[in-house]
Amino acid sequence: MQKRLFGFTMKELRRLAYQLAVRNGCDHPFNEQTEIAGEDWVQSFMKRHPELSLRKPEATSGARAIGLRSSSRALLFNLTTGERIYNCDETGITVIPKQYSRITANRGQRQVGVLTSAERGNTVTFEMCCSAAGNFMSSMLIFPRQKKKQEFKLGLPPGGWAEAN
Structure with missing residues (x-):
């Protein structure tokens, strides 16, 4: 989802974990009333998957996201040449x-000046x-x-x- 510019927040990840456990009929210690996994589950999940990390996303406009697609770039380069x-x-x-830059000065000199505008x-x-x-x-x-x-x-x-x- 991250590659499509839709990452999961921690709350969404906890809710998804609950839904997957219920749908697959797995025994789980999740809260049945809130239908969400616990925060301790998230910490354990992140430890089991060191390739994941919590990051603050940067805002990306829809037009820019479309422009980043390789299919759009390929179409553009097929219509024109790189020289143009x-x-x-x-x-x-x-x-x-x-x-x-540092300049040479007498040892012990506390203040060294430089002429500027x-x-x-x-x-x-x-x-x-x-x-x-x-x-x-x-x-x-x-x-x-x-x-x-x-x-x-x-x-x-x-x-x-x-x-x-």
């Missing part, structure tokens, strides 16, 4: 670091695209400025480019 399917991702890179800093956006076939497009940096400078292109990989926002 691209994924693009972006991340922000701060220009003022929050942490600094008083500004909060801007975030540079890094964009990258890749096809399902493994082909990469040139990467792009987007700087939060009005005018583009030639210095923005220094150190970029071949084919990469920089823009101003």
Whole structure:
């Protein structure tokens, strides 16, 4: 059931254990009034099955669950080729670091400083695209400025480019 995104809660597992015991005509010490197995049964069951564990589930939308099915992926890849399917991702890179590497200092020195900007800093956006076939497009940096400078292109990989926002 977990693979279908429908896991059992402990109460549902206890109720299912009771129903299976009654349906199969097994002798059981379960509560007949509440029609549920005891908590001690659950603990013993979990000990007998170490491959199971209690986990907190993550919410997954129905649309995403359908998209995860291999039949849907196979249909999509049969209609298109991997060279035509691209994924693009972006991340922000701060220009003022929050942490600094260790530096050498005189022994016994309690406080060691490093020169930094008083500004909060801007975030540079890094964009990258890749096809399902493994082909990469040139990467792009987007700087939060009005005018583009030639210095923005220094150190970029071949084919990469920089823009101003």
